[in-house]
Structures are given as C-alpha cells and as structure tokens.
Amino acid sequence: MAAPSPERRFKNPAVFVCDIQEKFRPTIHEFDKVILTTRKLLLAAQSLSLPVFVTTQNRSRLGDTVAELQPLLAAAGPLVKADVDKTRFSMWIPPVSSHLHFCSPSEVAIVGIESHICITQTALDLLVAGHRVNILADGVSSANRHEVSIALDRLRQAGAVVTTSESWLYECMGDAAAPEFRDVVRVVKEAVADTRAALQGLLGSKI
Known part of the structure; x- marks a missing residue:
C-alpha cells in the first residue's frame, strides 16, 4: 500500500508583498x-x-519595488499573480481580491510596509x-519603529496571527515528507x- 500523502497544515496559502519601494529605503x-x-x-x-501578490504605492512618485527583489519576482514568473500599483492603502483591491485564488479561504502571509498603515x-x-492572516x-x-508593536498588538486582537517567516514556511509544509521539504x-x-x-533588527527588544 502506498504511503499517504503528507498532510498540509495550510490548504490554500498565498504571499503578499506590500509596497517595498525605493523611496522608502x-x-x-x-x-x-x-x-x-x-x-x-x-x-x-x-x-x-x-502564489505571490505584489503592490506598490503610487509608483510614479515613490518608485518601483526595490532592485534586490526584482530578479526573484522575475524568476517566480507565473507564480506572481498580481503586480499592481495602487493609491489605496490596503492591498485588498480588485486586481487582487478578484483573483480565483481567493474563491476559497486562504492563509495569507504579509510582508512589507508600513505596519500601522498598509499592512x-x-x-x-x-x-x-x-x-486567515499571518503577519x-x-x-x-x-518609519517610526514604535508604531510596529502597536500595530501588531492591534492585529492580534483583530484575529490575525503574528508569526515569523520560518514558522510560516514550515507550516506550509506541515510534514518532513512534503516533496518540497529539502528545497525549503x-x-x-x-x-x-x-x-x-x-x-534582531526588527524584534531585538522582544527576543
């Protein structure tokens, strides 16, 4: 009898990359x-x-996504489901929210800026x-580091999970038998x- 497929903890994960632009550097x-x-x-x-969803905020004034990430976005190819500019602070705009990926509940990981506004x-x-939201x-x-902890506390109370990148990635797999385990x-x-x-840089006072 064949071994059962590894059980995934996340059934429909996605990555949101929010406004990581040159002018904010x-x-x-x-x-x-x-x-x-x-x-x-x-x-x-x-x-x-x-699937990866990327936004910029008012790109003509604030610049494109930083150069360090551009090759990775290009290499991701069709996994990048949206790379859109916006004026709204939220990434949850029609080019993103209307994507078929969100026809069923998703476990979304969010990175980017600013914690207390767009995130x-x-x-x-x-x-x-x-x-289900994972910050x-x-x-x-x-810009003001003191805004970050206040925003994260608020989002915890609202029902989001505040976690780390490594923790979230291992939850995506859920099992060392996952075929992607070695690569991850x-x-x-x-x-x-x-x-x-x-x-240490972003959570130094809390670890």
Missing part, C-alpha cells in the same frame, strides 16, 4: 531587514509554488473577507544569517 526602520526576509520568503515560495488595512480587509513580524516595519530547508539554511539579522 531611507525612512523605514530596518528597511534592509524587511528586504532580507522578503527575499527568503520569495525563494521558498518558488519551491512551494505559492494593518490589508490584514483587516482580508479578515473581513474570511481569510510575518520579521518582515514588516514602519536549503533556503532556510542559506538564510540563517539573514534571519538572525532580521529578528
């Missing part, structure tokens, strides 16, 4: 750490075949729409120094 607290975590997440998303409004909209605390920030472990091991830097 000088102003966002530990901006480079947000990029490090997003890079790891996108690499793992390729191995896991996760918060995106998470609240997703929760209202019936999706990756090692991948979100704001390789991504995680290669990013050990980046993960440590992101956790």
Whole structure:
C-alpha cells in the first residue's frame, strides 16, 4: 500500500508583498531587514509554488519595488499573480481580491510596509473577507519603529496571527515528507544569517 500523502497544515496559502519601494529605503526602520526576509520568503515560495501578490504605492512618485527583489519576482514568473500599483492603502483591491485564488479561504502571509498603515488595512480587509492572516513580524516595519508593536498588538486582537517567516514556511509544509521539504530547508539554511539579522533588527527588544 502506498504511503499517504503528507498532510498540509495550510490548504490554500498565498504571499503578499506590500509596497517595498525605493523611496522608502531611507525612512523605514530596518528597511534592509524587511528586504532580507522578503527575499527568503520569495525563494521558498518558488519551491512551494505559492502564489505571490505584489503592490506598490503610487509608483510614479515613490518608485518601483526595490532592485534586490526584482530578479526573484522575475524568476517566480507565473507564480506572481498580481503586480499592481495602487493609491489605496490596503492591498485588498480588485486586481487582487478578484483573483480565483481567493474563491476559497486562504492563509495569507504579509510582508512589507508600513505596519500601522498598509499592512494593518490589508490584514483587516482580508479578515473581513474570511481569510486567515499571518503577519510575518520579521518582515514588516514602519518609519517610526514604535508604531510596529502597536500595530501588531492591534492585529492580534483583530484575529490575525503574528508569526515569523520560518514558522510560516514550515507550516506550509506541515510534514518532513512534503516533496518540497529539502528545497525549503536549503533556503532556510542559506538564510540563517539573514534571519538572525532580521529578528534582531526588527524584534531585538522582544527576543
């Protein structure tokens, strides 16, 4: 008898990358750490075949998604289901919300900026729409670092899960027998120094 397929903890996961743009680089607290975590997440998303949704905020004024992430988005190819510009703060706009992926409840991981504005409004909209929201605390920030913890506390109370990128990725697999396990472990091991830097930079006072 064939071994049963590995049980997935997440049935319909997705990745949201929110407004990680050039013009924000000088102003966002530990901006480079947000990029490090997003890079790891996108690499793992390729191995896991996760759909990726990307936005920019007023791209003509604030610039494109940072150069460090562009090759990874290009390599993800058809996994990038939306790469859209917006003026609304929430990512939950029609080019995203109307995608077929969201016909059933999704477990969405959010990284990007700013924690208390676009991340918060995106998470609240997703929760209202019936999706499960995971805020990756090692991948979100704001210009004022004190805004971050307040936003995360608010989102916990609203029903979002505040977790880390590594924890969320292992939940996507749920089982070491998952066919992508080796590839994801390789991504995680290669990013050990980046993960440590992101956790210390963005959560240093809490770990």
